Amino acid sequence: MPRIRYLLAALGLALTSTAVHAEPRTLDIVAPWEITSPDPSKSGHVFARMQVAETLVDTDADGNLAPGLATSWTQNDDATIWRFTIRDGARFHDGTPVTAEAVATSLEHALTKPGILDSTPIATIDAEGDEVVIHLESSFAPLPALLAHSSTQILAPASYAENGEVTAVIGSGPYRVDSLEPPQRLMVTRFDDYWGEAPAIERASYLAVSRGETRALMAESGDADIVFTLDPASRTRMSRQPDLTLHAVPLPRTIVIKVNAGHPFLDDQRARQALSEAIDRTGIAAGLLRAPEAAAPELFPASLGAWHLAISPEESRDLDQAREQLATLGWEANGDGLLERDGEPFRLTLRTFSDRPELPVVATALQDQWRELGVDLEVAVGNASEIPSGHRDGSLELGLAARNYGLVPDPLGTVLEDFGPEGGDWGAMGWSDAELEEWLNQLRSETDPEERASMETEVATRLHEALPVIPVAWYQQTAAVNDELEGFSIDPLERSYRIDELRWAE
Numbered sequence: 459m460p461r462i463r464y465l466l467a468a469l470g471l472a473l474t475s476t477a478v479h480a481e482p483r484t485l486d487i488v489a490p491w492e493i494t495s496p497d498p499s500k501s502g503h504v505f506a507r508m509q510v511a512e513t514l515v516d517t518d519a520d521g522n523l524a525p526g527l528a529t530s531w532t533q534n535d536d537a538t539i540w541r542f543t544i545r546d547g548a549r550f551h552d553g554t555p556v557t558a559e560a561v562a563t564s565l566e567h568a569l570t571k572p573g574i575l576d577s578t579p580i581a582t583i584d585a586e587g588d589e590v591v592i593h594l595e596s597s598f599a600p601l602p603a604l605l606a607h608s609s610t611q612i613l614a615p616a617s618y619a620e621n622g623e624v625t626a627v628i629g630s631g632p633y634r635v636d637s638l639e640p641p642q643r644l645m646v647t648r649f650d651d652y653w654g655e656a657p658a659i660e661r662a663s664y665l666a667v668s669r670g671e672t673r674a675l676m677a678e679s680g681d682a683d684i685v686f687t688l689d690p691a692s693r694t695r696m697s698r699q700p701d702l703t704l705h706a707v708p709l710p711r712t713i714v715i716k717v718n719a720g721h722p723f724l725d726d727q728r729a730r731q732a733l734s735e736a737i738d739r740t741g742i743a744a745g746l747l748r749a750p751e752a753a754a755p756e757l758f759p760a761s762l763g764a765w766h767l768a769i770s771p772e773e774s775r776d777l778d779q780a781r782e783q784l785a786t787l788g789w790e791a792n793g794d795g796l797l798e799r800d801g802e803p804f805r806l807t808l809r810t811f812s813d814r815p816e817l818p819v820v821a822t823a824l825q826d827q828w829r830e831l832g833v834d835l836e837v838a839v840g841n842a843s844e845i846p847s848g849h850r851d852g853s854l855e856l857g858l859a860a861r862n863y864g865l866v867p868d869p870l871g872t873v874l875e876d877f878g879p880e881g882g883d884w885g886a887m888g889w890s891d892a893e894l895e896e897w898l899n900q901l902r903s904e905t906d907p908e909e910r911a912s913m914e915t916e917v918a919t920r921l922h923e924a925l926p927v928i929p930v931a932w933y934q935q936t937a938a939v940n941d942e943l944e945g946f947s948i949d950p951l952e953r954s955y956r957i958d959e960l961r962w963a964e
Contacts, residue, residue, distance in 0.1 A: 483962060484645075485662040485943075487955060488673050488682040490813040492641035492666040496617075497624040499571040501640075502608035507955045508646050508664055511611035511629030514542050514561065514590070515602045517867050521951050523602055527556060527612055527630065528590070537597040537903060542590045542605075548653040550614035551634035558585035564612045565590070565605075567622050573609035574866065577874035579902075597903030603868035608953070632657050632958045642666045657958035670815030677702060677938040684946070684955070688936040689815035690748040696938050703939050707948045710761055710864030711933035712754055713820060715808070716845060716857040719926055720888025723804060724855075730925040732783035735776045736831040742823050743771075743931050747816060754929040756922050761950075762869050764911035765918045780831055789832070797832035805834040810858035811842040820930060821858050846883035859884060860933050864951045870901055873917065877926065886926035894920050 487508075493501045498511065505511045516526035528542035548556035562585040569575050569583070579595040592601065604610070614628035627635050632654060633646035644664040648657055665682070667673050674692035677685040678699055688696070688704075696702055715733075717724055724730060743753035755774035758765035789797040789804055797804035808824065810817045821837045828835045835856075848854030861876070861884050863869045876885020879895055897913050897920075904910050921927075939946045945959045 482660040485659050485684070485957065485960065486665070486682045487662060487684045487686075487957075488665050488667050488676055489686040490666065490668050490670075490673070492668070493638070493644060493664075494641055495624070496627045496638065496640075497571070498611040498613070499568065499573045499609045502611050503952075504644065504664060505627055505629065506608040506611060506953055508644060508662065509631040509633045509954060509957055510627055510635055510646060511608075511613060512631050513606050513608070513610050513612065514565075515606040517606060517951055517953060521864070521867055523606065523867055526606070527561065528605075531602055533601075537599050537601070537905065538594045540592045540594070540601055541586075542592070544588050544590060545653060546588070548630050549651050550616075550630050551628050551649055552614055552616055553651070554614055554616070556612065556630050558588055558590050560615055561585070561590050561612050563615060564617075565592075565610060567613075567618060567624075568610050570622060571609075574604050574607040574871055574875060575610060577871065577878065578604060599901075599903055599905050600866075600868040600870050603866045604871045606953070607866045607871065633662065636661070655958070658961035659957055662957050668813050670812070674938070677940075680940070683940040683943060685938045686935065687814060688938060689819075690746065692815075693748070693936060693938075699938075701941050703941055703946075705937045705939060705946065705948055706749075706934045707950050708752075708759065708761065709862065709933050709935050709950055709952065710759055710869070711860050711862040711935075711952075712757055712759070712929050713817070713858070713860050713931040713933060714757070715824070715928040715930060716849075716854070716859060716884065716887060717889075717926060717928060718852075718855050718887045720852075721806075721855055723806065725888070726787055727924055728783045729787055730928065732780040732831070733828065733833070734925055734928045735774070735780035735783070736827055736833075737824065737928070737930060738775055738827055739930060740771050740775075742820055746819050746823060747931055747934075749934055752931045752934060754932045756918070757927065757929045758863055758869065758918055759932045762863060764914040765863075765869055767915070767918055767922060769922070777831065784832070791832050795832060796834050803834055804832060805836070806855045807836045807838055808856040808858055809838045809840060809844055809848060809854060811844070812839055813842055814860050817858050817860065824858070824930070849881070849883050849887050854887065858930075861885075861927070862952060867951070870898075870914075874898060874902075877921065881926070889924065889926040891920060891924060 513526050514528040516524045518524040529545050531542045533540050544558045562583045565583050581595045582593045584591045617626050617628045619625050632652045634649045636645040636647045646662050648660045670689040673685045676682040739753040744750040753771035755769045755771045756767050760766045788799045792798050810821045818839050825835045845857035863872050865872050876882040942963050
């Protein structure tokens with residue numbers, strides 16, 4: 459038994475071995491993310507990536523909107539009434555048909571729970587023949603893009619208890635749930651009545667393993683066929699493995715520092731600018747992430763069009779200016795080189811988590827770089843949930859996370875969630891901007907491409923100036939793949955693991 463199995467046994471985990479189950483062979487996928495609930499509002503990203511549940515709207519290989527369970531959609535002149543035509547012949551995994559009524563009911567359940575639909579002015583969701591009709595209280599142009607989000611997955615009526623709680627994941631995708639063992643494990647089997655093309659892979663498993671070192675060992679030992687989210691040191695080591703292929707693609711995800719702008723040390727924009735100017739992004743990207751092009755002097759990468767401002771990373775660091783900014787706010791260096799104001803040290807705690815293995819490493823670099831500025835930074839590595847919970851109870855000072863601005867094909871959906879009047883779990887905290895709110899409201903209804911692009915640039919510029927979150931690096935999704943698999947690719951929007959495109963080499 460490989461030593462990795464002893465480690466898994468010690469962790470209380472079990473992994474199906476292809477040596478034990480030769481017929482049919484199971485595709486074993488390992489990633490960091492736990493399955494906290496069968497509810498799409500909490501763990502829908504896992505069910506979407508494993509292709510269990512589908513959304514009304516999908517995306518194509520280039521990230522553009524494409525038909526999902528809706529084959530087409532139309533809107534009235536002011537984008538307040540939307541009609542989605544439901545795909546004929548689609549069935550849920552319990553054999554019941556995907557009807558407009560079932561889809562409307564599922565969306566109504568999603569609307570009652572925290573998620574991307576919170577930012578939409580939905581008044582009613584109705585079924586009319588083979589169409590789902592959504593009436594809005596005001597214009598909302600990006601609605602189809604938000605209906606591609608995993609929290610809006612369509613589940614069969616039998617998935618819900620009488621109180622609306624999701625008790626079973628009965629979707630309509632090419633794979634159905636065979637067994638679900640939260641928080642670590644999911645087994646899926648090919649759904650033979652799927653409306654689309656039948657996948658070649660018959661069975662697949664998902665295992666959540668938080669430690670990057672353990673995931674890397676599983677790839678090297680052959681205990682997993684696909685392992686996602688690799689730390690830089692492991693990537694270097696695995697690149698020498700003859701039976702593995704490494705993949706990496708840039709994502710519209712940014713490593714950001716979430717700032718409590720209501721904190722007395724951070725409530726002035728100049729303080730946040732000083733912390734940003736003290737970051738050596740190029741050094742972090744090249745030295746720690748092994749990807750020099752990942753240095754992020756602004757929030758949105760080039761793949762997001764007009765949201766990207768084309769700022770040079772070399773222009774983003776100015777330690778002398780950072781010191782001057784803090785001096786104007788009354789901060790002075792003491793005998794130990796640390797900043798003080800009115801006898802109080804400039805001391806902050808940065809929370810982060812190890813599910814993404816690069817985050818603690820980046821946090822340590824920030825600790826060293828801000829120490830040079832005179833800021834005493836404590837790094838606390840815990841669970842990812844501690845950042846949003848710290849937002850809600852007001853205890854968070856700084857949080858380091860990786861935020862995906864491509865959660866839906868239009869970044870506006872995530873921007874509305876993060877930078878609205880109340881901020882967001884992964885966005886602004888203790889900060890709001892009335893003018894930016896007005897621009898966002900205009901973007902909700904604007905359909906002219908040139909006008910939208912102009913406003914997107916204005917929003918991005920204001921966020922860059924005010925820094926309710928501070929960008930550090932752009933993210934690359936990485937994976938180690940068994941060479942016995944063919945057809946592997948990484949979805950840059952992280953919507954799917956594309957299992958249906960894989961096959962075992964003959």
